[in-house]
Amino acid sequence: MRKFVIFALILFIDFTTKYWVAHHLPIIQPHVGYPFGGIGIFQSSLITFSIVHTTNTGIAWGMLADFQTALLIFRILITAGIITYLAFFKPSKHLQIPLTLIAAGACGNIVDYFIYGHVIDMFYFIFYRYSYPIFNIADASIFCAVAYLIFTSKKIRLSRHART
Numbered sequence: 001m002r003k004f005v006i007f008a009l010i011l012f013i014d015f016t017t018k019y020w021v022a023h024h025l026p027i028i029q030p031h032v033g034y035p036f037g038g039i040g041i042f043q044s045s046l047i048t049f050s051i052v053h054t055t056n057t058g059i060a061w062g063m064l065a066d067f068q069t070a071l072l073i074f075r076i077l078i079t080a081g082i083i084t085y086l087a088f089f090k091p092s093k094h095l096q097i098p099l100t101l102i103a104a105g106a107c108g109n110i111v112d113y114f115i116y117g118h119v120i121d122m123f124y125f126i127f128y129r130y131s132y133p134i135f136n137i138a139d140a141s142i143f144c145a146v147a148y149l150i151f152t153s154k155k156i157r158l159s160r161h162a163r164t
Helices: 002-024 065-088 093-115 137-163
Strands: 039-043 047-056 119-127
Touching: 002 047, 002 093, 002 119, 002 137, 065 093, 093 119, 093 137, 119 137
Parallel strands: none
Antiparallel strands: 039 047, 047 119
């Protein structure tokens, strides 16, 4: 039940933010200064953050944008596999939430392709002149889950290594 609530919550927040951005903000203008045609949240000499409207037909950083159909099929297959694993198998406790976050984020981005024809991204950070790739709730969900899995796998490996 907890997995379903987390899954539904991530999808709801993702869909709501993407819908709002798609219907209220113009697509980002590359040569326009802060807030880049969007809504400025904060600006300092170290960090700038705004909510903007941009599109992405590829994966992270727009890579593989020329293979949109193949990416969509791949995403659907991977997401179906994760959802099947969560529904019919008993994954360990430390895998349940991260896999749920990955599935929810992937579903959010898959649904974008069917509604908008591309993924809508909106959170734009600049860290001390480095323009971080623009992302959305679904991307953040996937990133946090993968980071957690990497961190815990290294921690588990280190604790096993210390015992031997």
